[in-house]
Amino acid sequence: MATAEVTQPALRTRSMGSLRHRIANAPVNFFLAFIGILWLLPAAGLFITSLLPPAVSNAEGWWNVFKKPSELTFDNYSQMFDNEQITHALLVTAQVTIGATVLPVLFAALAGYALAWIDFPGADLVFVTIVGLMVVPIQMALIPMFTIYNKTNLYDTVLGLILFHTAFALPLGIFLLRNFFIGIPRDLMEAARIDGASEWRLFFKVVLPLGLPAIAALAIFQVLFVWNDFLVGFVLAQDNTPIAPTLAGQLRQFGSNLDVIAPASFFSAVIPLTVFALFQRYFVQGLLAGSVK
Amino acid sequence: MRSRHWGLLFALALALSVIAAGCGGDDEEGGGATTGAAAAENISGSLSTVAVWTGAEAKAFQQVLDGFKDKYPNVTVKYKGAKDPGQVISTAVQGGNPPDVAALNSPGLMNDFVDQGALKPLEFARGVVAKNYNPDWVKNGVVNGKLYGFFFKGANKSTVWYNTHAFEDAGVEPPKTWEDLLSVGDTLKNSGVPAYSFGASDGWTLTDLFENLYVRQAGPAKYDQLATHKIPWTDQSVKNTLTEMTKVFKDPDNIAGGIQGSLQTNFPDSVTAVFQTQNPKAAMIFEGDFVPGVVAGQTQAKPETDYNVFTFPSVAGKGADYVVGGGDIVVMFKDSAAAKALIRYLASPEAGEIWARQGGFSSPNKNVDVSVYPDEITRTTAGALAKAATFRFDLSDLQPSEFGGDAMFTDLQDFMKNQNVDATAAQLEKDAAAAYK
């Protein structure tokens, strides 16, 4: 296997400044610029659509707006904020996301640490089982949980959604964190233990802080995933659905939907996008650290 | 190190408090606790209702509920709109949590729920219902001899809406017979605008056309037989109607977007296509009296100046005044004095009139005064609906939902593409047989 070298992330030097490289860069720049525009187009379209009154956005393509910029309006957005269902859904989404981020991080860290640093019989078997569980799709749990939730009054509750998402985050979370924790230098752990720290203190004061990159990665991943979840909220909630299924429920039978869906979709993308933009470094780092050996 | 410890605790505390806040207020309150006599003040409780009305319609229904609140101040009613109430309610019933009162958008769905034993009979309201509705309407709410539902909101589907300017330019008048309509369609095409617009992605637009043609061509008696699957879909009468429909489909240039485009267009967009201000894509649309609601929401067309309506024409001289229609049927899942009061209230003309005034609503209640409807067009279509001598409920809505709400749509969509009468009839029969098993 690999040698025990300290490898730092390789410095990414810009391509050397030779003229040849610069010329070769131009087509790359053009190509990537083209790709960038292509990638922005759908979201830009959504944004512009959210600024157009329904009569206009239904009749013709949004690019025509450049000929008649006066048609742009913020009406759709102000109506969205008046729409109780949507504002309630955004609140529910926030609650579920926070819960389903904090809990998995905590529980996965606990379990990951135990599997990494506490020797007990069957530890390997447990871990392998958890790795296997990573693959189980949500679809496997929907029917039974639907029945159970109804019987235990967890149906259509924020708590129910949080628990469901937390459970499904655990396999990946434990996998990431356990693999990360295993990399903590032995001496650090030994030193802390010798100091007489109990396992709990060790966990909270040494392990967790050290595990921050992987934890950050897991947290970001959960935020992205849970905030945008559709199927779980669709099936296990009714009046308290998060934002994505609520949008689906806004589809009117006899009316078009764009003036509601466009602004709401755009607005609800702001949070996950911000989270990602701020923390992207941790995200990739943590993922790679945990998953690739 | 210490600070991190606190930080973690703080985060935990924050998370827990947020979760707790979330868990606090979302228990749904079920049926009301009632005691005492029938005096309005003594009836109290909390009811939950579900129906298909969202957006502007939800606001209008809320006013109807406010009217109920005036009469029974101690009853609170919560309303929830859903695009597919059948789905929402089915799931709720499965989970043991049905609403108290709901308005289903098809009697077929009501039949399904009666089969499951989920509905309570409305025998206590027989008198009110019989007084306010024509027998053709009442009988659609009766299952196994017991009354389970009545219709609060109706839709007259024997209407055809047209762009007045397109008609003027083509120099044509609203036709009175189907044969005339086909020739008007050709003239419209020659004038440079396609005649027909279909929101075929919503399959019910196709079933509506089928039903209007069938009841006129084959007659109301056969319609009833087909609706209860006493004759198969391979019956010659069905094939005749399918053949009639090919006369519309065979010229894709005369349909907005062609066959391909129609199959991807949903109903609201197919309405916009006819009434948009710039370059309307078609001149006519066969659909019900809910079209003006869409027109008002999505275009700038005005009634009578820009759009108007004519009744679905007779076929081979028959059925000029037949009305095929739909409606939302009010049913009761949980018994209580409050729920019964709500039922009686909704069956009264008063409840209907509140919404009627707002527009975008037709009441099948024959005692609703037509003068409360806001415009002439609605007065005509709504009046025809409530008072029609021969009324038949939308056939697809009478079927078990897996046929009438799904397979029938797919079959007619395929028919629009391939226009093969025999194959389509056979497929319809196969799907119907599977559903009726």
Place this chain on the structure above:
Amino acid sequence: MTSTSVRAEFPDPVRTPPAPPDRSRLRSFTLPMSFLAPAAILLGVWLLYPAVATVVRAFFDDRGEKFVWFENFDRMFSDPVIHTAIKNNVIWILVAPVAVTSLGLLFAVLIERIAWASALKIVLFMPLAISLFAVGVIWRIMYRDDPSQGALNAGLKVAHDSFSQEGVLPAARPSSDALTDRFVFTRQLSPGDTALMGLTAISESAVPAGAVQAADPESKSGAITGVVWRDFSPGGGEPGVVESGELGIPGVTVNLLRGSDTVQSATTENNGSFEFTGVSGSGYQTQIASKTFAQPYKGVNWLGESLITPSIIIAFLWTSVGFAMVVIGAGLSAIPRDVLEAARTDGGSEFQIFRRVTIPLLMPVLTVVFVTQMIGVLKIFDLIYAIAPGSVQNDATTLAFEMWKRSFSGQNKFGFGAAIAAFLMLLFLPYLIYQVRSQRKNA
């Protein structure tokens, strides 16, 4: 030799067993248990139990009351819609992960070379922040068939129209039998004859500007005259006859044919009239040039039954390529510089280095991305729900979608749904085994 794998901050863990604990046996049991307890409870109740329960449920009827052996599976495999679903799943698995990984790799490599890499990364990653349902709605709008409404077809039309022009009167038809379907005046002409070439299915606004009342052509010796006009009066009018109020169509090219040769060409005036002078002999025919009727480009039928699955896959690519690129990019940047330098000094083109050194070093990352995609692709629901119009839902469906549809869309066929879920789980088994194996190898 340098290390050959990718990692972050800690040295490669050589796991030596911790010193034997000098604690009581009870303690060494309760401690790990208490750490593992929350996770264990959640996993047991929400993952393990349901997985088993679903499989068991698949053997009962839809209402959950009767044990029906394999009947649900029988129903499943004899349902043509399920066949389509399975077929679509196969297409997804074969196409999507490969596409995502290769595009991700391509972009990751290229993006190293530009100065504004950070900005581009955010742009490419942004779609992941949007709910898949909203992504579906965005693409649904873009795929609209009509080029004046759907962005994709509009773009294609612009490209197409730079090569070929749409005709002046694309929808026009002959107004009577006087013209054949190919707009040839049926009657054979000799000098002094007139040709009345009437067209319909033209809206008034489609008539080119400057048009005036159509002129009834007059016979002229030694010439063939005629008129091309909008043969429609309110109510239909009389086809084939020039009536008052009917406009001529200017700017149309008319060919004079003899046999199969075009002898002359003329363009109609504002009143639609045209004239071929200096004509002798007989057996002439007039024809409206076909380019007049060149059909407008209709775009591609993205939401039709044949293209619906590729269209949804494209939308999926839009969301996932960014993720793949970011992960692979980080993997790329973690390749120690010296390895590449060594390979370069050993001689070898960039491309060879890429193939022989970079890719093998990247293999772990590429595999992770690839496998994650494969797993993710099997579960897709929101995109199909949002993009596929009702008329093609049965063509776009997958097993995951069918599972939802039969169970939760109002049909309440939970036995059937459970059978589909169980079958879906079977498809996941290879990945499960793969994960477990690779974990065992690493442990």
